[in-house]
Amino acid sequence: MKIAVILFFVLLGSLHGQDVPPIRNFTPSDYGAENQNWSVTQGRDKLIYIANNKGLLVYNGSSWSLYPSPNKTIMRSVKAIGDRIYSGFYMDFGFWERDSYGVLRYTSLTRRLDIDMVPDEEFWTILEIDGYIIFQSLDRIYVYNPSDESVARIEARTSITKIFVVDAVLYFQRKGLGVFRVENGSEVLVSNHPVLLEDEVINIFLEPGGLLVLTSDSGFFRLRPEGLEAWEIPVNPMLKASRTYSAIQLRQGGFMVGTISKGGYHLDRRGNLVRQYDQLSGLGNNTVLALFEDRDANIWLGLDNGVSYINPESPFAKFDDKRGDVGSVYAARAHDGFLYLGTNQGLFYKSVGSTGEFALVEGTKGQVWSLDAIDDTLFCGHHTGTFVIEGSQALRIDADSGTWKVARLPGNPQWLIQGKYDGLSILEKEGRLWKVRNKIDGFEHSSRFVEVLDRTVFVNHEYKGIFKVATDPGFSKAVSVTVDxxxxxxxxxxxxxxxxxxxxxSEGIFRYDPEGDRFVKDTTLKAVYGKEKNLSGRMHVDPTNNSLWLFGESSIYLVSPGNLLGNPKVQVIPLAEKERNGIVGYESLGVLPEPGNYLIGTRSGYMVIDLNRYAPKEFNIALASVRYEGRHLQSGSESLAEIAKAGEFTHRENNLDFSFFTGEYVPFRPPMYQYRLDGFYPDWSPWSENSQASFRNLPPGKYTFQVRARIGDQLSGNTASYPFVIAQPWYRTRLMWAIYALMLALAGWVIHTQYRNYYRKKQNRLLERNQRELDLARARNEREIVKLKNDQLRKDFRKKSNELAASTMSIIKKNEILNRVRKQIQDRFRDSGSIQPIIQIIDQSLGQDDDWELFKEAFNHSDREFLNKLKAAHPELSPNDIRLCAYLRLNLTSKEIAPLFNISPRSVEIKRYRLRKKMGLEHDENLVNYLLTL
Structure with missing residues (x-):
């Protein structure tokens, strides 16, 4: 037992000197939930789903999402099966599915299927076997059939601690009863060994010849038909001392075991310890509640405080000197079976391949600048001088001043040149020993970078330029010194x-042109960096394959000899400066014995690169969500758009946020994203680790958002795209444009009409004015004409009147004369019968109407309307009455009228009287005045 305990502590101490694969840690503040994480799984979309105290955590490689537990309780289990994410809580289990917006929606099977549950039931494990989903609580096992939505139950006589699926068989442990398996729907006892009655079974694995059982406090056991036997492996004492809580079998055949207090142990298939992952080696927490291996062989650890994942297959491994014993590495070299690290604290060593601690080479404490292996000798350039290193021993051969570098001197294998703090010096080999031969006089500048071409020594000084030192044949003094x-x-x-x-x-690479005696831009290597500038001018040559190493800000570049055309081959190793944590300007590279393995110094240790494992693989990018927001919405209010179909947004919903992911989990090589918005930003954006893109106040139009990813120099196999349209505002739609056109045409017509009417009115007013003036002129002319006519008429009237008066008077006189003649004849020849014919002729002349007709014609010329008005007013008048009226209108007296009728004046008076009566005139109304008014 003592030997086992001693071995345990020896192993435990040596593990802290190991190189560990990349570890990525997430704290509760990173993922925005509680500290404990109970279960981990991966979906078809390669997203990671974690059961957290607060709910379901989702990680896409770039960002975290939290879906709170539907019943506000702790989520204990999660399992991705098909397109569903099954989960178990307190008094509930069910599944999550993504809707068309990319959002997970929960369906409770306990409510959907109306399952009667045991009080305080919690679901700790979810498994899948033959299409059935198994939910395990401490009291029951529920078997759910998704095809017919049925649920079967296995009741527990005692508490069920855990369930396991091994080779398509369901196993479970009943506390105090042993381990059982399910056959044909019935439980069958597998073993009731005392260990399995008392100790909790953590997992059961299949191995040739039987089962391998891991317990919480007793370690590994083999379960054979003949019984249970301990699996005697060196790690068992560690497992017993740290209490096991979780375990999985890796696809490569090894195991990962999680403990309560010592982190995780990686074992090979034979049970040998490969690595221990704890807080000292970089793990986020020492209590491992859950373990899961994803499709890319990353190991995820659900911790008591956070989440971590390890990339065991990574081409990178890291030694992080958390205790500060080693320090910052400025030089590294594998030599004679030892790995040497030259740091700011001294020269350290250990055997190549050892998992032990680095030890300090005695006498080398202080700053180490270089480790140069020349032939079979290792030289150490130190702040205190030059050392020759043999195993764990250091022999100081130069204590004059600090040494930057030791290099070959072409043409003389027995001499070496040193770059010193205060100039250059020569080392000479005598037998097997090296000693200082001389200092090169005439050059006292600091010589960190030294190279020799022919007999000229080139020294680069960062602040002064490039010195060219020509020496004498013995390299004892500088013959000439020039500086570029x-x-x-x-x-x-x-x-x-x-x-x-x-x-x-930082600005590029230059080549020395001997003919021009100057440095010119190198056209062959200029394509190495592309648009990236050199992070520093530090370069390293690997003599094993004649390759050149260059350090950029985002990658390391390995330049190898080219093809027949002489073009160099460039391998890009995507390891950014912030990940490798190097010492800028002092980058160190050590060639390790394993082919393709290199060591790069960091500020707190080193990294190992295995180029044999570096093989870029294909990956895809996908949209996670599309959110849109309108200016009319309140701050913080936003909506999700459907990802699977083209978006249609109003002109107010013109603020869009895109989230995207790759589902790749590669520490030290985070995915980089590049996007563009066709229709607005046609050029690709700069590469960035940001997995979101935002666009604000987009104008109406058709767009296509495109995004692609890059891991290292490997582009994603696809370009994710999302077409969408931002509609024109209602006042800019086709209908409105038609209305505008119609309104414009109508407005044009109205304006045209108004202008036409205006000008027409103006023209009419002008015409009217002209017409008025014309009419006025015409009126004046007409008045003049009328006046002239009236004057003429008056003249004619007077003439006619005179003629009428003359005619009337002539008739009167004629009649008077005839009457006198008749009277005289009658008086003189009263009894004579011979005058009777004369009397008849006179009477006949007096009685003829010729005089009247002549009078009427003249009267009509002077007063043509009177007779018509008279007839119209008094149609009952006889011709004699009309004749009398005409005479009266001429204002003739009865005496003057009498001869015209050949009657006496008395008879004329009688006619006048009768005429008045016919006309109905009043007694006091004057007949002549009446006739004059007609």
Missing amino acids: TTLIGYDSGIIKYGGELLYAY
């Missing part, structure tokens, strides 16, 4: 590679 100040750069460096001298700093 055209290239001065902080963290710059020079190195010989492929027979050429290279200079590098």
Whole structure:
């Protein structure tokens, strides 16, 4: 027993000197939930689902999401099966499914199937076997058939601690009764060994010849037909001392065991300890509640305080000196079976492949700058001088001043050149020992980077430039010293590679041109970095394969000799500076004995790169969600859009947020994303680790959001896209444009009409004014014409009147004369019968109407309307009455009228009287005045 305990502590101490694969830790503040995580699983979409005290955690490689427990209780179990994520809580179990918006929606099977549960029942394990889903509480096992929505129950006589599926068979442990399996729906006792009655079974694994049982306090046991026997492996004392809580069998055949107080133990298939993962080695917490191996062989650990995952198959491993015993590594070298680390605290060593601690080489305490293996000798450039290292011993061969570097001197294998704090010096080999031969006089500058071409020594000084030191044949003094100040750069460096001298700093790589005696930009290596600038000018040459190592900000570049055309081959190792935590300007590279393995120094240890494991693999990118927000919404209010179909948004919903993920979990090589918005931003954005893209105040139009990912230099196999349309506002739709066109046409027509009417009115007013002026002129002319006509008429009237008066008077006179003639004839020849014919002729002349007709014609010319008005007013008048009226209108007296009728004046008076009566005139109404008014 004492030997086992001693072995346990020896192993435990040695583990802390191991190189461990990358570990990524997440704290509760990272994922936004409670500290305890009870179960881990992975879905078809490669997302990680974790049962947390607060609910279901979802991790997509870039961001976390939390779905709180539907009943506000602790989620104890989770299992991804098909497109469903099954989970178990306090007094409830069910499944989650994604809707068209990418959001998980929960369905409670206990409520859906109306399952009567035991009080205070919690579901600790979910398994799948032959299409059935198994939910286990401490009191029952529920067997759910998704095809017909049925549930069968296995009641517990005693508490059921855990259930297991091994080779398609369901096993479970009843407390105090042993381990059982289910056959044909019935439970069959497998073993009731005392260990299995008292100790909790953590897991059961299948191995050739039987089962392998892991218990909480007693370690591993083999379950054979003949009984239970302990599996005697070195790790059992550790497991017993730390109490096991969880365990899984890895696909490679090994095991991962989680403990309550010592973290996790990685065992190989034979039970040998590969590594221990605890807080000292980088794990987030020492209590491992859940273990899960994902599709890419990452091991996820649900911890009592946080979540971690380990990438055992990673090409990277890391030694992190958390205790500060080793320090920052400035140089590394594998030599004669030992691995040496030159740090700011001294030179440390251990055997290659050992899991033990690094030890300090006696006498080397202090800053180590370089480790140069030349032939079979290892030289250490130290702050106090130069050492030759043999195993765990260090022999100081130069204590003059600090040494930056030791290098070969071409053409003389017995001499070496040293770059010192205060210049250059020569080492000479005498027998098997090296000693200082001389210092090169005439050059006293700090010589951190030294290279020799022919007899010229090139020294790079970061602040002064590149010195060219020509020496005498014995390298005892500097014959000439020149300095090229055209290239001065902080963290710059020079190195010989492929027979050429290279200079590098942040702006690129330059090659020395001997003919021009100057450094020119290297056209062959300029494509190495692309658009990335050198992080520093530190370069390393691997003599085993003649490769050149360069350090960029986002990657390390390995340049190998090219093909027949001479073009170099470049391998990009995506290891960013922030991940490798290197010492900028002092990057160190050590070649390890295993082919393809290299050591790179960091500020607190080192990293190991295994190029044999570095093989980029295909991966895809997917959209996680599309959220849109409108300016009219209150702050914080947002909505999700359906991912599977094209989006249609109103002009107010023009603020969009896109989330995306790759589902790849690669520590030290986080996914980088690049996106563009076709229709708005046609160019790809810069690469970024940000897995979200936001666009604000997008104008109406058609768009396609595209995003792709990169891990290292490997692009995603697809480009995720999301087409969408932001509609025009209602006042800019086609209908409204048609209405606008119609309104514009109508407005144009109205304006045209108004203008036309205006100008027409104006024209009409002008025409009216002109017409008025014309009419006025015409009226004046007409008045003049009328006046002239009236004057003429008056003249004609006077003439006619005169003619009428003359005619009337002529008739009167004629009649008077005839009457006198008749009277005289009658008086003189009263009795004579011979005058009777004359009297008849006179009477006949007096009685003819010719005079009247002549008078009427003249009267009509002077007063043509009177007779018509008279007839219209008094149609009953006789022609004689009308004749009398005409005479009266001429204002003739009865005496003047009498001759015209050939009657006496008395008879005329009688006619006038009769005429008045016919006209109905009053007694006092004047007949002549009446006739004059007609």
